[in-house]
Amino acid sequence: MNRKQRRADTRPTAPPQFQRRFTEAVAAYQAGRLAEAAAAFRQAVALRPGHADAQANLGLVLLALGQAEEAGQCCRRALALCPTHTDAHNTLGNVLRQGGQLEAALACYRRAIGIDPAHADAHNNLGVALKALGETVEATACYRRAIALRPRFAEAHNNLGNALRETEQLEDAAGCYQEALRLRPDYADAHANLGLVLQEQRHLAAAAARFRQAIQLRPDSASAHFNLSMALLAQGELAEGWREYEWRWQAPHIAPQRRPFPQPQWRGEPATGQTLLIHAEQGFGDTLQFCRYAPMAATRGLRVVLEVPPPLVRLLRGLPGIATVVARGEALPPFDLQCPMMSLPLAFGTTLESIPAASPYLHADPAQAATWQARLAATGRPGPRVGLAWSGRTSNPRDHQRSLGPAQLAPLLGIPGLHVVSLQQAGTLPALPDWMQEMADFADTAALINQLDLVVTVDTAVAHLAAALGQQVWMLDRFNPDWRWLDGRRDSPWYPSLRIYRQPRPGDWTTVIEAVARDLHELAVAARAA
Template identity: 45%
Template structure:
């Protein structure tokens, strides 16, 4: 007669050779003879699990574990069975118990991480993935999964370093490349695109990496590349609302709304109840309100549609209705930086500077905001007592913003602070003479120690500026006397002199609307009694090559090296006529007579329905009476030029 050990050996041999019915019979006979034989319970439990008899398997394996709790193999197999039965929490508990018995087992730590993740215990899962990588550092998969969990937990820096290690271990790990790209995108690192492109190549059937690649290109201002990636996403997932929405936005940036609108309308014929689709269509049809209203009818709490409609109403000068919608959007998502920033622009345009400045601080959290946060460790100055301390004021956004708000630097110094100023190199000569500013640094220069920091456009909030308290004394900037004398001599002659600027920075989102272009200014050049001088720099200067100019026009751009040169020229002129761009701010800051051509939906700083500016006392504003109507505004400027010449 066979011993117990011999019987178990025979049963195991039958089991492993595939003779499962005979093995099951023999396991049963063994357990009839010795009901608490743990090896038989364990092996019979595995056989039942293989045959799909999960309930019986669980009973047998649980009895085996109870009899031999110190056997890690039993616990690991019971954990596997728990997962198969849909109980990941129980599986994680058994894996943890097994790992305590074999603390150096990557084969236990890794499945523990997976079970904990299934059970929703991301903390335990992350710890187990990391333990796996400590036990066996050359394993790419646990490294990748740890990086993914770190990204989900918002620990972006750790996620990036962990995921970089994962892709070094396995360069073909598409999921790791994808999450690395998303993490890099969150921190606005330029190699986000490289990582996401690698992910898209390695995951050819997955639309999501292409969507995120499109988003990375979009955030970097590469509209064509964004559209190409998004088309790839839509080829895999034609109904992907996010890809359609972003494609519409990208094509809008380059005037190619038609393609996006066609794709969206095709989607909406199939899915007319897709609120995101209607919102995306609104981006492809920037003048229309119907698609936004349709999105909100389908989904009243669609925050993007609320903000989008509010912005359109603001641009149509329906400020009260715009603000009501902005308020709803902020109530829906109080933590949304974009919702608050959008509301700030409407509040500021309406003249509510107090509420506007407060909301404007949300700009640093907006993905499309043109300036990155500096990440300075010093605290933001918000108006606290600062006597005897040092503060760094630093430029943000465009040069015009710096020129407009540098007026606050002397006011900070008047509070007893030592003021340092950091700006673009082309502004340094212009700002050197500011009262109270100890030193002006070009961006990138080494900075001395300082106690506080403040971006220039946060200063109005720090001073609680209202319309009636705007520090509007001009000039607060001055032209270099030697340069001015030289320009006065060069520009001397018969007749009145006027400097012309007709275009802003084309990278600015609203430049098409705010820049009239040289052709629109043709009626001004026909007004007798004036000599015209071109102050236009940048891409707008190219328009001169395509247009014959009258003898009364002289292009000064080749002689302008920096803003200090432009200031000296302006100080030598009788008048400056400019679109809404940096030279307009410079003329206003110098106290030079300034006429500004404004679009129907102007930038917030020019307010609404007034011909003067509380920021610049020497400015006169000429506004489009309707969208796109530069002819009327330019005609009013021409008439005013003629009147001025007649009385000179």
């Protein structure tokens, strides 16, 4: 609430009762007593319905209370009384933005700025709306303008940090968050966002400390809890990490995926004879990694129904002890308990020492595998057979960090004595034999991989599939790895046959490719010698 929003009409004709209510409302708002402030502003508006400041301030408080519809009505009444009321334009923009009407919100902020170019809040909010529309460069300029107008504007510093972090300017982003915290040490969002930068830089202990600080300030912050889980799991602190990971169902980017089953979630308690639905979540790789727990549940006397994406159904039917495998979208049989697949490590109390790493736990169809053995032999190409995959699904927000372009693969191609084939689902390389268009599902791909000696891949479902089949996997990984690959390791406790080649610096694929090329050359030399 800025100076204009605090101001009441103090002319002698202003009723003293109105002035008292207005002053009480402002004091309550500044003390964070929003319900009290709303009540006092309502009384002020009742005494003077034609007072634009009172209407605008009531709208501001109501929006803070989550009553967006009535807040918008108050702002529109204020603007009917005073069309140049910049704060009403700004608050109405916030109402519209929260309702997903971003273009309409932009218009409100721009009207406020057109009336008052020095309106720092409107510049900041314009940046928020632009960033939501993907206009990060324009948003950055708005945040900088807001800070120039009000250097102690902690929220604008935090928002500028977000924009810089999104464009991977991590050091500058960290500086913005630190400035926001200097101005407001109890700023939970800035602590959490600084934690994200530290996480990107692989300072995981420091990141976890920031997330904990954010949680201390705001215990119900699902995003802070979720991000703390990522930092803990990446450090191998699995017991606490799994507990914090359950907050994912309240985090904005995962909450919409939650299944509204009325059946209780199974958390590892004895339930012999009951039917347990284990339902996949998130990506193919997650399902391939955590489906290993389904047979473990069956050994505890549960009748296990497994629901997975359709391309995985045929492959996962080979898991032992599973009563039935259902494709996502098909009708489910009756069940007593349910568990999201990635909550199973928590249910089983998994630690680094107790990860169920027996391999292989998935198997290719023998007849299909034999067919591929014959087809590969018919090519007449000698030497170890190496499958290559270089990119994942572009829908993954990290895909630009984990995937390679075909040109970057040149040092891995043409090494004498190797039989290299493509395992890339989308995209081809003319130099490689490519049968991926024949693959209808993961069972088909498993049969081909079964006949290879090595799989070289970036962090995609192919890495999980090949490792679950017990094949040798060399995985090319980004500088800041996904939590499951753990920090500072070249091996994986999840997959004994997997070796990690990690970027020494963000974006440095050249060093990774050079190391893989050297090892492939040694593999070819050893094969010829044998």
